[in-house]
Amino acid sequence: MLQVSVLRAAPEAVKQRLAKKNFKDLALVDTIVQLDDERKKLQASFDDTQAKVNAASKEIGMMMGKGDKDGAEVLKQNVATWKQTLEPLKEQMAVVEKQLADALVQLPNLPAAEVPEGKTPEENVTVRSGGNIPTLGANAVPHWDLTKKYNLIDFELGNKITGSGFPVYIGKGAKLQRALIQYFLDFNTAAGYTEYLPPFMVNAASAYATGQLPDKEGQMYHATEDDFYLIPTAEVPVTNVYRDTILKEEELPVKMTAYSPCFRREAGSYGKDVRGLNRLHQFEKVEIIQIVHPEKSYAVLEEMVAHVEKLLQSLELPYRILRLCGGDMGFASAITYDFEVYSAAQERWLEVSSVSNFENFQTNRMKCRFKGADGKTQLAHSLNGSSLALPRIVACLLENNQTDAGIELPKVLQGYFGAGMIDN
């Protein structure tokens, strides 16, 4: 959530930056400033009247003590009159505050200066790439054939048990999941991240704090009986560790990592895009999250990008890093880097990680602050990224490393998997 003070200070600049993010309803900025003006006016007059009531009440108490019943009666009359004006003020304030809050959560975060102009994914900018795209043999097949051939994943069985998009991992397929999760977590904790195993369901307050609510309600599975949401990413429960918290400056940076299954309802498109592991309703992911001093967040962003890049390099997969253009970025993000790996049999790039700086957009909603050396309390910055999402990594590992003898695994996984090759 943007801070009203930022809108008030430079409404036109805010509108320009919102436009870069392809946000249409720019008049909302002026509406918010007006509502805030109104809110202030109402509060001032409410506070003044309430102050009179409080003072009179105190006096009544003293008069009663002295036995001056008549004097007290007169004051009671006054209080009664003031309170009549108080009621409508209170109601108006509630209305204005609600309008203000509703308007405020509709504004997406402002894009950083480095964010490229653009509206569609085609306008994202490739920052750099690495690894080698393999040349596959003539009989190479996509991963959905490989998972069947080696009996790693049964998609039809998932259909029976739950529905489409809920694959069942079997045997070496299941073990490969476990190996990847373990490796990713070890890689992250070695870099100073503390491991969390969070709840996989959250309450509405948590979903609101990280920005999933109110506007992405339909993308989450909702257990209505208890009003809990299945998490779409570990970012939600883990970032909320620091909701309503005032940290000490020396506690920053907070570095956290967590494995979780991720649940996404997203209807999505059909055909090639959702075939096999490309898009699922439930998948596994390891996430990294940092809460940092505002002056450091852009340096930390680069650090996190380099961290994920090293992880991909260790998996020996061909990858590229994109800086997302304004129109393709998420609602809460100020700047986002996407990581894609090349799926050699499908001959397409698949997104496996997204690393973002949210600046104080999430922390403002969450009220996650820190007390600086000057004793002043201010909002921290939050960042997060995937390291990594499993399904598309698995798709690429299988496709890119297929040989007639089986699927070769990168060295870093062999110890975790207990073998260097997936074969029959």
Added chain:
RNA sequence: GGUGAGGUGGAUGAGUGGCUGAAAUCAGUAGUUUGCUAAACUGCCGUACGGGUUAAACUGUACCGCGGGUUCGAAUCCCGCCCUCACCGCCA
């Protein structure tokens, strides 16, 4: 799911209608003093939204789990909800 107890500031914990935004202790912090380690003493030490100031000072309102009610006045009384703990039941 049942029964009982309880939710107060960073922590412990007092407070059953006005003198309480909240005692006391601990922790934290600034300073004084004893040569260091350590201790003693003194001050400060919640959050939000306003007014005010170059910035402070100062000042108004709200907040004692959340929401509502009674009252001139509520942490304190009443109602609803949420949560925690204990025991029982069920159970991986």
